[in-house]
Amino acid sequence: MSEIQSTSSPSETPAPPASSGGRIVIFGLNLSLGALIAWIAVLALLTLVAFGLLRRQQGPVAAGQTAPEFTLTTFEGEQFRLSDLKGKVVLINFWASWCKPCEEEAADLEAAWRDYQPRGDVVFLGVDYVDTEPEAKAYLKKFDITYPNGPDLRTRASQAFRIRGVPETYIVAPDGKLASVQIGPFTSLAQIKAMIDPLLEP
Amino acid sequence: MRESRLFWLAIPIALIFGYFFVGRTYAQESTPYTPTDDEVNAVAKGLYCPVCENIPLDVCPTQACSQWRALIREKIGLGWSEQQIKDYFVAQYGDRVLAAPPARGLNWLVYLIPPVAIATGIYILVRAIRTWRHPISAGVAKERSPEAGNDEYVDRLEEELRQR
Numbered sequence: 001m002s003e004i005q006s007t008s009s010p011s012e013t014p015a016p017p018a019s020s021g022g023r024i025v026i027f028g029l030n031l032s033l034g035a036l037i038a039w040i041a042v043l044a045l046l047t048l049v050a051f052g053l054l055r056r057q058q059g060p061v062a063a064g065q066t067a068p069e070f071t072l073t074t075f076e077g078e079q080f081r082l083s084d085l086k087g088k089v090v091l092i093n094f095w096a097s098w099c100k101p102c103e104e105e106a107a108d109l110e111a112a113w114r115d116y117q118p119r120g121d122v123v124f125l126g127v128d129y130v131d132t133e134p135e136a137k138a139y140l141k142k143f144d145i146t147y148p149n150g151p152d153l154r155t156r157a158s159q160a161f162r163i164r165g166v167p168e169t170y171i172v173a174p175d176g177k178l179a180s181v182q183i184g185p186f187t188s189l190a191q192i193k194a195m196i197d198p199l200l201e202p
Numbered sequence: 203m204r205e206s207r208l209f210w211l212a213i214p215i216a217l218i219f220g221y222f223f224v225g226r227t228y229a230q231e232s233t234p235y236t237p238t239d240d241e242v243n244a245v246a247k248g249l250y251c252p253v254c255e256n257i258p259l260d261v262c263p264t265q266a267c268s269q270w271r272a273l274i275r276e277k278i279g280l281g282w283s284e285q286q287i288k289d290y291f292v293a294q295y296g297d298r299v300l301a302a303p304p305a306r307g308l309n310w311l312v313y314l315i316p317p318v319a320i321a322t323g324i325y326i327l328v329r330a331i332r333t334w335r336h337p338i339s340a341g342v343a344k345e346r347s348p349e350a351g352n353d354e355y356v357d358r359l360e361e362e363l364r365q366r
Contacts, residue, residue, distance in 0.1 A: 048311070098269060132272070132273050153293075153294065154292075
């Protein structure tokens with residue numbers, strides 16, 4: 001074997017730089033630029049999925065939280081914006097003509113509305129969820145419902161309240177916070193009044 | 203004389219035209235077009251009712267979906283195209299009713315991720331196959347540090363090893 005003289009020893013070898021030759025050292029990992037971009041993309045995607053799952057797990061908005069803002073355009077074309085109703089008690093009822101449990105509470109809701117309407121400080125809003133207009137109007141006529149009702153256009157209101165089904169009813173206090181939530185139908189007029197009366201000034 | 207002949211000829215022609223036009227109008231008014239179930243389902247299979255998640259509208263048995271199919275039938279009867287009907291449903295109930303989300307905003311991810319994932323997978327597979335086919339040369343190349351790239355000592359050492 002021929003004699004070979006080494007020009008450098010391992011002890012003299014300098015430490016590799018943090019970034020060289022298109023490679024980046026991050027958290028002790030020596031990654032190429034492509035691999036780093038791929039990891040960032042995967043992490044961003046996982047974060048998006050996590051947020052989506054968290055949102056789905058949240059359930060409906062709860063009492064004590066600020067009521068989500070929404071606008072309802074009634075079947076007659078009148079507009080109601082929730083923030084414009086601050087200072088009043090607002091009952092928001094999600095319903096549909098195809099929903100049998102909604103029929104159970106329809107008469108009680110209308111009776112409650114007729115009780116409170118002369119006061120002027122209580123507003124009832126019916127939000128018609130995933131329904132067809134002729135059937136919805138027939139339902140309103142059948143139960144002689146006179147408080148404002150309108151379709152949940154693009155399901156914006158139901159998504160804002162994160163409803164799980166119908167009927168669901170949300171009662172908003174005069175300060176704009178949710179006072180109570182009723183999942184499923186009301187069983188009596190007294191039950192509706194028990195939720196609204198404590199929010200009213202004597 | 204000639205004018206009077208033309209006049210008498212024009213009367214039966216006008217009567218024939220009148221019969222066809224008026225008759226057809228009456229026919230349309232008396233028997234409105236009723237779309238078939240197949241026509242309704244062709245549109246419905248591209249829509250999903252938010253109440254019954256993951257069940258296409260054409261096979262969904264709920265009352266809500268039945269009402270939606272009736273609405274589709276009515277719109278087809280009025281001469282609406284499939285796209286017009288879908289646009290109407292989106293305006294009423296939101297993008298979530300569509301089987302395929304519209305390509306905008308975050309929805310782009312749905313269209314971009316699968317091809318990107320497949321392309322990345324193919325790239326990784328090709329690299330892995332190349333490494334498996336040339337394991338020794340690839341191994342030697344990997345073992346050499348960047349600092350040893352122009353080292354005469356290493357080059358000569360490798361040359362001698364190859365000759366043995």
